[in-house]
Amino acid sequence: PRYQAALKAGSDVRGFAQGLQRAGYATDPGYAAKIAAIAAGPTIERAVAAIGQAGARVGQTFANATGLTGLTRR
Structure with missing residues (x-):
């Protein structure tokens, strides 16, 4: 409260x-x-951009490893 x-x-x-x-x-x-x-400020902007790029790389690595190009939410 x-x-x-x-x-x-x-x-x-x-x-x-x-x-x-x-x-x-x-x-x-x-x-x-x-x-x-x-x-x-610019430090946070850079950090958020880096996190986004890292997330995209992880997603692409997962897609490459599993052969999946996208996930469907049910």
């Missing part, structure tokens, strides 16, 4: 950080802004 507002923010990084700050998680008054700046 304490962090409910943060959890309701979903994928909104700033809203999540503000919810944490309001709930008393952070004592730094600039906490939410700092977290939002980090999330929007």
